[in-house]
Structures are given as structure tokens and as C-alpha cells.
Amino acid sequence: MTMEKYNRVVLKLSGEALAGQQGYGIDPEVIQSIASQIREIVELGTEVVIVVGGGNIWRGMAGSSKGMDRATADYMGMLATVMNSLALQDSLEDIEIPTRVQTSIEMRQVAEPYIRRKAIRHLEKKRVVIFAAGTGNPYFSTDTTAALRAAEVEADIILMAKNKVDGVYDSDPSANADAKKYQSLTYLDILNHDLKVMDSTASTLCMDNNIPLLVFSIMEEGNIKKAVMGEDIGTIIRRNNDGS
Ligand code: UDP
Numbered sequence: 001m002t003m004e005k006y007n008r009v010v011l012k013l014s015g016e017a018l019a020g021q022q023g024y025g026i027d028p029e030v031i032q033s034i035a036s037q038i039r040e041i042v043e044l045g046t047e048v049v050i051v052v053g054g055g056n057i058w059r060g061m062a063g064s065s066k067g068m069d070r071a072t073a074d075y076m077g078m079l080a081t082v083m084n085s086l087a088l089q090d091s092l093e094d095i096e097i098p099t100r101v102q103t104s105i106e107m108r109q110v111a112e113p114y115i116r117r118k119a120i121r122h123l124e125k126k127r128v129v130i131f132a133a134g135t136g137n138p139y140f141s142t143d144t145t146a147a148l149r150a151a152e153v154e155a156d157i158i159l160m161a162k163n164k165v166d167g168v169y170d171s172d173p174s175a176n177a178d179a180k181k182y183q184s185l186t187y188l189d190i191l192n193h194d195l196k197v198m199d200s201t202a203s204t205l206c207m208d209n210n211i212p213l214l215v216f217s218i219m220e221e222g223n224i225k226k227a228v229m230g231e232d233i234g235t236i237i238r239r240n241n242d243g244s
Pocket of ligand 1: 013014015016052053054055056058059060061073074075076077078080081133134135136137138139140141142143145
């Protein structure tokens, strides 16, 4: 019997987390360190879904602000998440962790298409499932993808791994030395105070479906395991203040 608090988790990695110090593209050393942290929770018996962003390569909003058609720019962003997903799959399989990538936009030569029941079967067989290409729709984010897929596979929690902060603060901790870190929040707090945790579409989806979210730092080795064990790290966000 394992001691982990959460049996099935969605780990949301931003594209930036894969870029390391260079701030762009994929840093092989960083991705290997993330893969070995993921191995720790797979070894606990945790069923792991990964949703990875694409901001290290392309963000739809950046393209559309420079005059590009928004939907086209967003499709490019979704393709960026496929590159990150394949890189992550490669690093995980390098350390003998079985994985499957499923894409929301079909590209059968590259990965399986997203099929919910098949994804659940992979999880039951303890394969790490990486969901690529976001929701498959422009105007959405990979945070929303994490919320949607967490609801679909009935995950216990979304673990939002950050590479710059170790939780949610009342102001930017890199600009304000007095910034205060929250222990816990509700989704309504996030929405009412416009806290930059996830976009409002993702927040409402989590709130309506009662999916908790833990925001924590991935820069400290072993933190993903601590998160899965329910240790007191980062900031937890729930639907209600009483923890329900
Ligand atoms: N994207 C999209 N639909 C989705 C998910 C992502 O159009 O369902 C696009 C969008 O352009 C976004 C980009 O993919 O900017 C990369 O995802 P995101 O910005 O969420 O990545 P992150 O900030 O986590 O690196």
C-alpha cells in the first residue's frame, strides 16, 4: 500500500518550465530533471496525466498582437505543445517510464488521438499519459486543457508546477519583497481579485467541477512527490473555504 494522498493527478507544466535559464525552447537537462521527479511519483503508484504548455516556443496571443489571425496563431501554439510533449515522452522513456501521448488534433503518425476511455485504460495500466495539442480549439489555454481533462479522467487534483514562484502571492514576489504568500484560496478569490494563477475559463471549470489545484515550485527537487503526498507546500485552491 502506498502513502500518497492523491491517486490520480494532472500535472500541468508550463512550456516555460522546460526552457530553463535560456527562456526559450527545450533545455535537455531541465526536462531530464523533471522526468526524474515524475518517476518518483510513478514509483509511488500514482496515476499521472501530464498537460504541457507551449509558451517556450509560441503563444497565440503574442502572434495575434502582432497582427496575425488569432485562430491561426493559436493552432501554432497547440503544435508547440506537441513538440514539448514528445520531448517529455522521450525523457520519460529514457528512464523506463511507459508513456502515451494523445493529441487533441489528430496526427496519427506522431501520437494517438485523444480518446478518453483509452486514456483512462492507460492510467489504470500505470502509463503516464501526456495530453498534447491543448483542447484542440483556439481561444483556449493549456490551463483550461488541464481543468477539462482533470474533469474527464476524474483526477483528484491538478498540480500546477511553476518555475518562478512557489505559490500564489498577493503581489509579484520578484518585484515586491513584502509580497505575501497565500496558504489556501478559493476559485472565487482568484476570479474576484484577478490573481494570475490560471485564466478565468480554467478557474471556472475547476470551480464548477470541484477540482482542487495546488500551485507549487518545480525548481526544488522532490517537490512533485511532496505535492502528491499532500505535504504542506505551495498554495492550494479549492471551491470552498472549508476545504470541500
Ligand atoms: N492553445 C490553444 N488552445 C488550447 C491550448 C493552447 O489555442 O486548448 C494555444 C494558445 O495559443 C496558447 C498556446 O497554445 O498560447 C500555448 O499554450 P499556453 O499559453 O497555455 O502554454 P503555457 O503558458 O502553459 O506555456
